Amino acid sequence: MLSSLPFSLMFLVIMVTGTLFSVSSIHWLAIWSGLEINLIGFLPVLVYGKKISESESAVKYFIIQAMGSSMLIFGSLIIYTSTFSWEMVNSGVMGIIGGFITLISGLFIKLGLFPFHYWLPSVMAGLSWLSCLLLTTWQKVAPLYLMVCLMELNQSYEVFLILCMIGAGSSVMGGLGGLNQTQVRALLAYSSIGHLGWIVFAIVHSEWVMKMYFAVYVMVSVCIFMSLWYKDSGMAKDLDNLSEHNFLQLGVVVLLLSLGGLPPMLGFISKLIVILVGAPKSYLFLMVMVIGSVMSLFYYLGLFFSMSLSWFKKYELTDMQLSNNALIPLTIMFNLVGGLLILSSNMFNSLYALVIFYQP
Template sequence: MFSGLPFSYMFVFTMVSGTLFSISSSHWLGIWAGLEINLIGFLPLLVYQKKMTESESAVKYFVVQALGSSFLMFGSLLSYSLSFSWDINLSNEFYIMSILIIMCGLCIKMGLFPFHFWLPSVMAGLPWISCLLLATWQKFAPIFLVGSLMEVNFIYWICLPICFMCAGSSLIGGIGGLNQTQIRSLLAYSSIGHLGWIVFSLMYSDWVMKTYLLIYIIISIGVFTSLWKSNLPEMKSLIKISNKNEGEMSVMLMLLSLGGLPPLLGFISKWLVISFVMNANLWGVMVFLILGSLISLFYYLSLFFSMTLNKMKKSLVIYNSQNPLDKIEILIILINLVGGVILISSGIMEGF
């Protein structure tokens, strides 16, 4: 996968170990150390092709992650100075400031609104595999840490800023992708929009969050694998795929699933969040989340129609090669097609 970089498996192991160490730590000093180990392992993977754009993206990513780590460490030290313990609780009113600072640090590391500014520019200069890791694995630790923080301190004053960030992320993810010409930047804004849904689902159900995150990872693997195999840097390159009729339907089907078009698998995750929030008094936030998702689906559908309206007479081509990437791509396409239909059918049958 990273054949151009010596010791690449060591860096991947370091990155994975840092994330697992951070999630399993019992206090914030261990969490900070785990995030730094993850950063040390991930940075060499960003520059394995030794291109100027990759080096620029790696420097931007390092600066942003260092800023998030400084917020995280400052909030932890502020909490420690008040109780001489790395555990956070609400026995003192001054803990509110430390929790907010820690939350800001984690949101900077994730790229959640209003700290999303770095993600599109960083992802625009990275290779496809690094983009996949940045959009999926690198969000694991901050998302689960935000969830644990909200589980311990779930009160009204922390719910309002989280709702604001989630609604803003969904809108930015939709509006920011309208004027994009690069596929990497488009997928970065899509990641920002999905991140708003994931963090919002944390306030109600860990199971819904994990299901949404799993579905997003499955679809992202299919999207980035297809684009990596086709080597497409810009939006106009998708039109070149349609002229060759190579992977046209597979790429667009997974992009539509990523946008949440029913009955594909990407719609099921949003449907789960909506069904769990129906009894809560947060329909104002849901309106912004759904609006941002509809805007994202709009430019995916526009791209789909521009590619396929002139190709109505051509049939879908299924690959017959022995490339394992083709098999993974076909498997994810079947999961997107069949998974959503099965889940919707099971929900209808339970209703009866």
């Protein structure tokens, strides 16, 4: 992709423009048009490598996104028959549950949420690392923003219950699906499904917490995908090649554990804030989501032990080697001690008070 930078930048600009056009509109036709412009800009990025697997994934992605867009426009037509208006601001007043469910189901399909999650691992398994990064980060912005807007317009208990069930189901499916995966791309796809469950659960409780969680997920994902793109590690066994670069391997291990939510790393802190906000209202769903998160952490720990054993096997650690690589234990200690300080000091109390203050 980097060999033809103007070609790539043109379609990336179209993709970004479509997303911005969608999130800045209150007209359902304009929102749908922005999503289609985003799709038109993203498809050439998917197939630019001219591999058979990329073309297959691009066709699957196009079919799924077209299905989600059709449900989105169909739901807006149902709303229009009652309100005679295409504006989003009138959609929460009409009380048509059928149009709302159709709209939000289209967003679920576009995001890859439970029970419409089966397309995401198969699509990501055949894409390049840059396409996977865009698919798991930027392509989620517009549907999540629209879901936040729909929640503000319709705050009934039925919608609250549906989104909590979707979030819990996505977390569990993200944990179960990744247990038997050997492809790193598919494993990260199931991880994305699990994290989307947490994001949807955060939407119904606090918009600020959802934005914080999504920002942390994007930062960690960018670092992981760029590291794996650097070494082109597509299979779990290929992660052993990272042992040639000690600092890169350490960074990937720490980021994977953080993405899995291992205490006391950054990914755990974001999940802990969601738990603090959602526990008073829906602790039963939170229990299910924590179980799904533990299953996700299980296969991340499997990757961690695989990479660690390969590293110890290649390097017989002596006192001299440890002194030459003193930054490695110092970095690990900094992550552990830093996270424990956040959890045990007054900073954590201030963080909890800030979360409670920003609740709607």
